[in-house]
Amino acid sequence: MAGGPQRRTPWRAAMEIQDDPSYTIGIGAEPENRRQVTVKLIWISIWFAYVAAPVEDLLGDHHTLTGDLIGGAGLVAFVAAYLALVFRHTSRPLERGRVLAVLAALIALATALSLTLGGAWLVLFVYVCVASGAVLPAKLSRVVIPLVTGVLAGLGAMTPGAPEYLAAFIIPALLGGFAMNGVRQMALTARALREARATVAHLAANEERLRLARDLHDLLGHSLSLITLKSELAGRMLPGKPEEAAQQVADIERVSRQALVDVREAVSGFRRPTLEAELAGARTALAAAGIAADVSRAAAGHPDLAPDEEGALAWALREAVTNAVRHSGARRCEIALTEEGDELCLTVSDDGRGPQGTHGNGLTGLAERLALAAGHLETGPGPRCGFRLRAFVPLSRTPSPERPTLSL
Secondary structure (H helix, E strand, O other): OOOOOOOOOHHHHHHHHHHOOOOOOOOOOOOOOHHHHHHHHHHHHHHHHHHHHHHHHHHOOOOOHHHHHHHHHHHHHHHHHHHHHHHHHOOOOOOHHHHHHHHHHHHHHHHHHHHHHOHHHHHHHHHHHHHHHHHOOHHHHHHHHHHHHHHHHHHHHHOOOOHHHHHHHHHHHHHHHHHHHHHHHHHHHHHHHHHHHHHHHHHHHHHHHHHHHHHHHHHHHHHHHHHHHHHHHHHHHOOOOHHHHHHHHHHHHHHHHHHHHHHHHHHHHHHOOOHHHHHHHHHHHHHHOOOEEEEEEOEEOOOOOOHHHHHHHHHHHHHHHHHHHHHHOOOEEEEEEEEEOOEEEEEEEEOOOOOOOOOOHHHHHHHHHHHHOOOEEEEEEOEOEOEEEEEEEEOOOOOOOOOOOEEO
């Protein structure tokens, strides 16, 4: 199983799923490649089972050649307008003028074809109701769908041989229209959630930058001011008081070394992930990928787990979840943290395709990172097929009361 780039966070992996051609389009997302367009067309085409009635009417010996040609051209124009309307506007905000114009054209075509070619063509009003539910807001569609169904019933009463079709068309027109309006609302909600998740991630990144800036300001402001002051004192003491100037220089060296240590600690804390944050990110990434996550046996924060070892496990969790989301094709992923002797073991297993070839750069780099923390990595098939990653780090056995255990 190939590994992803080490710096990709779980929320970023979830956001990039829609850019991967191996994944299908999500609800409310715009198709971005040929495969996603094909999948969306297939779902839309399910409704075309009802076109069998007018197609059979055209193929049968019911009309003149001119009538068949006009009917065929009208059916093609109707289907093309329907597809353009539903495909482009289901998950987008309403472009009122264009949408209403196309709907009016669909109603006009359905009316003309039904009046001229017979009751079999009344089925086109089912598509008008479905399109109305798919592209109109709920308040407007609740008015338009019953009106279109009323036109269907009225034309059916006026068209010879139509009553036999009415019972088969009226109920699907009503139910299909309102059902598609529900799908539209769900698509718009999913789209809003995607945008909200991206905004939250952006704000979180900005907050971390601000935190680091505040930390660096607090750490370096006093130290640099002190260094500047002592440098001026040392300059004034030379050459008349070399011993006192040397003391000031020694103080400058001490302060600058401490400032360097403080900056390293601040940057290390900024870059080191935590299990608590990565477990939350794993839930989000797996849910976005449609993978059921079981984290009932995972608890962030062990009293004997040192920060460096926790950071190594957090990187392991991030890498394992990223691989599961991008490569496994799994439907379920289990995350567990267990104590095995003097080590803490992180286990991430899924029910996907399992190991594929040699390790990628991500898993290779992860093994090296764990080795730096005196840990090790085990990968292979899971107990129920799929892929399993086990990361081990040693426990320090020095309880830290300041870091309580947080159960997720």
